[in-house]
Amino acid sequence: MSDMLSNQTWPENGRIIQKMQEQIELNLYENAWSDLTQGCPPTANMNNQQLSISTSLLISNFDKVSDSEMRNRTFSKMRHGLTKSDFQWAREKFLQYEDIDAFAQAIWSESLDELKSHMNRKTLFYGQPITLEVYN
DSSP: OTTHHHHOBOTTHHHHHHHHHHHHHHHSOTTHHHHHHTTOOOOTTSBHHHHHHHHHHHHHHHHHHOOHHHHHHHHHHHHHTOOGGGGHHHHHHHHHHOSHHHHHHHHHHHHHHHHHHHHHHTOEETTEEOOHHHHO
16 A cells, blocks of 8 residues: 555546646736746646646746736636546545545545655655654
């Protein structure tokens, strides 16, 4: 189960990423996406670690060129444009348990197992070291 979450890819992210690109370019300028991602755009075939790093770069650069009103306008429209199908992975996982408490416990346990694995191997999790203090 080690690294299960950070090595998983989510093809459904493609639509979310596309919607984010559309809204950024609509609210800033054409090709803003390319400028903000500096040649490393988030993609649906990235694992969670890669996606986190790429998205962090994008958001950091977006913050530098936009004000709070622009950020709110851009990301509110992106969020409200998502559909149920964008979260199909969560539905499928939930149906394995058919119980919200068991589902939540499974997600929690998987997350803790992955954190423990990173802590023991002294590897980064979404760019951050995991210490015993963080784990507990």
